[in-house]
Amino acid sequence: MRHYEIIFMIHPDHSDQITDMIERYNKSISEYKGKVHRFEDWGRRQLAYPINKLHKAHYILMNIEVPQNYIFNLETNFHFNEIIIRYIIIRVKSAITESSPMMTSKDNRCLSNLTDENLKESHVNYNK
Numbered sequence: 001m002r003h004y005e006i007i008f009m010i011h012p013d014h015s016d017q018i019t020d021m022i023e024r025y026n027k028s029i030s031e032y033k034g035k036v037h038r039f040e041d042w043g044r045r046q047l048a049y050p051i052n053k054l055h056k057a058h059y060i061l062m063n064i065e066v067p068q069n070y071i072f073n074l075e076t077n078f079h080f081n082e083i084i085i086r087y088i089i090i091r092v093k094s095a096i097t098e099s100s101p102m103m104t105s106k107d108n109r110c111l112s113n114l115t116d117e118n119l120k121e122s123h124v125n126y127n128k
Contacts, residue, residue: 001034001065003095008078008087009057012044017083018058025062025074034066037095040103051085063096 010018018041029036042059051057071089078087 001067002071003037003063003065003092004071005090005092005096006062006064006074006087008060009047009051009085010060011083011085012054012056012058014083015044015058018060021083022060028073029064029066029070032066032070034064034070035095036062036064037097038063038099040100042102054085057085061100061102063092065095 010021022039026036038061040061042061044056044058047055047057075087075089078084
């Protein structure tokens with residue numbers, strides 16, 4: 001079996017269908033005796049340039065281990081699925097399980113805002 005990293009962008013009007021779609025993909029991966037090593041939902045993000053007159057899309061990242069014939073089926077499914085705006089499938093040498101830079105930078109941004117200096121500056125003294 002081979003390891004793949006898949007990123008696909010979903011039309012923002014169909015964000016409510018993401019959970020059902022992911023469940024279908026997970027079920028089909030298990031039917032092919034594959035494994036999902038990493039799944040990240042990056043959420044709705046601004047596009048660098050408009051695609052089909054859209055300025056935002058919902059991003060999903062998956063690292064999976066499946067046979068090659070599954071990838072052909074998945075690529076065909078992505079191509080004919082109107083909900084998926086763009087996708088990329090990359091073959092990688094080994095399973096990637098750590099969180100992506102996209103997720104770690106998001107976590108670091110949230111934590112960096114909670115430093116002691118920022119908390120002291122934001123404190124308002126009403127006893128004047």
